[in-house]
Amino acid sequence: MITRAELQLLRSLSDKRHREELGLFAVEGEKIVAELLAAGHPFEKIYGTGAWKGKKTHEIAEQEMARASHFPTPSPVLAVGRIRRDALSPGELDSGLTLALDGVQDPGNVGTMLRIADWFGIDRVILSPECADLHSQKVIQASMGSFARVRAVVTALGAALAGIRAPIIGCALEGRDVHRIAGIADAVIVIGSEGRGLSGEVGRLLAYSVTIPRRGAAESLNAAVAAAIVCDNLRRGASG
Amino acid sequence: MITRAELQLLRSLSDKRHREELGLFAVEGEKIVAELLAAGHPFEKIYGTGAWKGKKTHEIAEQEMARASHFPTPSPVLAVGRIRRDALSPGELDSGLTLALDGVQDPGNVGTMLRIADWFGIDRVILSPECADLHSQKVIQASMGSFARVRAVVTALGAALAGIRAPIIGCALEGRDVHRIAGIADAVIVIGSEGRGLSGEVGRLLAYSVTIPRRGAAESLNAAVAAAIVCDNLRRGASG
Known part of the structure; x- marks a missing residue:
């Protein structure tokens, strides 16, 4: 039993x-909540109905879940976490690999x-405030649990x-061959x-751009696909 | 003015x-219809309201479009095409590069x-009948016009x-290093x-699998992301 104010x-x-x-x-959904719990994410509260067999702090009725849920078809679990407002440490971007998202508005991307940063062991992801909200259901769900593992900082x-x-490298239709950045x-x-490219402010800071060699006729690649190919090429040196 | 039967x-x-x-x-939407027209797709009919400035065969009123549309907020254009039921030619898969989708149900993927096949000049895409429907709005829209350019065949x-x-190569968490398939x-x-992997029937036909070296903790990569990395590595030999 939870109060009406809490449901609201x-x-x-x-x-x-x-x-x-x-x-x-x-965040709602059995699969994603289970993945975040497995990754050790410290939720404040976990509301579960009788159908949720994972960890919970509050048992609630299905009708209550239907009122709390953001979904037309509620899941049996809804977990509440504290928003992370991490800041960059001085000099943090000087070393290691950073993926910087400049106005990426699609939450799936x-x-x-x-998830890509997590797979390739990228040290951190930084996001401009114009990006899709890091703490939205869609972003967290598309991350498949990587939300809990990747250091992510929202910053101008x-x-x-x-x-x-560290050199700041763009990803564009014209630039150095991405196959030459290994290591x-x-x-x-x-x-x-995807629609608007880089902001002018960031574009002016680039050391250079890399491009993914094209053999066919598509005008562009999806932003996440391009990011993954760049990461695979950067990590190539390390794997031989 | 179009008939009620036509709207239905x-x-x-x-x-x-x-x-x-x-x-x-x-297919509906100004951007995607414009892309398909630019790629030379032979539509049967193109219904456009006064707001649609591209090619049209039928001018219709906004209220009519609202009734024909699959969208809550209709676009000013709806184009109708004939379903392609291409078949493979004998021996076609013996040469060139083929991307085979085995039960990929997410239409965005x-x-x-x-789009990836189009970018990398992959010769054809073949899809099992369990994949998301090639002729659905979501698939065509996510292809960004590549639907009109890539040879795609639905087949068992x-x-x-x-x-x-030609060797049949899988993409898995264990396998040969994808960095060694260039050329x-x-x-x-x-x-x-992503959820279920390959069907047993296809799994038994593999010559071998390749894997994308992982440095971090993510359990997997998105299917389209993995496909793109494999294509980039295959095409690497050609680009030096």
Whole structure:
């Protein structure tokens, strides 16, 4: 049994503004909640109906879940976590590999890129405030649990990238062959929005761009697909 | 002005069964229809409202479009095409590169893989009948126009792949390093469903599997992302 006010609070977390105000986010769905729990994510509360066999802190009735849920067909579990507002440490971007998302608005792409960063052991993902919200259901769900494992920082990219020591590398239709970047250990790879490319502020900071050689006629590749190919090529040196 | 029966027919094309019966499909949206027209796709009919400035064969009122459309917010254009029921030629899979989709049910992934095949100049895509419908709005939209350029054949994979001369290569968590397949000119790359992997019938036909070296903790990569990395590695030999 939970109060009406609590149900309203849970339901309000489908809205970014409410998430920001409350400092909380909600994620629903058996598969994704199980993945986040397996990755050790420290949820504040886990509401589960009788059908949810995983860890829970609050047992609630199906009718209550239907009222709390953001879904037309509620899942048996809804977990509430605290929004992470990590900041970059001074000099953090100087070493290691960073994936920087510049205005990537599609939540599926943002989540998929967290998963890619996790697979390739990229040190961190930084996101401009214009990106799809890191704490939205769709981003977390598309990340397949990588949300819990990847260091992700939302920050104004122009300020964060200015003056860093690592090269800032764009991904574009014209540039150096991506097959020649194997083994670079310190870099920031910037991925822009598919429709609008990089913001001017970030574009001016690029050391150079890389391009994925094309053999056919497609005009472009999906942003997450391009990011993955760049990561595979960067990691190539390490694997021989 | 179009008849009520015609409006009903257009609306019915959101359903795969109706598409199959009528041999027709519909695609809506200014961007995707413009891309398909630019790629030379031979539509049977193009219904446009006054707001659609591209090629049209039938001018219709906004209220009519609202009734024909599959979208809650109709676009100013709806194009109708004839379903392609291409078959493989004898020996076709023996040479060149084929991307074979085995039960890939997510339409976004299927469309993205058409786009990837188009980018990398893959000779053809073959899809098992269990894949998301090639002629659905979501698949065509995610292909970003590549639907019109890529040869795509729906076929039972077990029968199509049995006895071919080109090696059949899977993509799995264990296998040969994908970084060592550069320059293979004739092959079938099989991509399975993210959840269920390859069907048993196809799995038994594999010459070997390749794997994308992992440095981090993600359990897997998105199917389209994996396909793109395999294609980039296959095409590497050709680019130096």
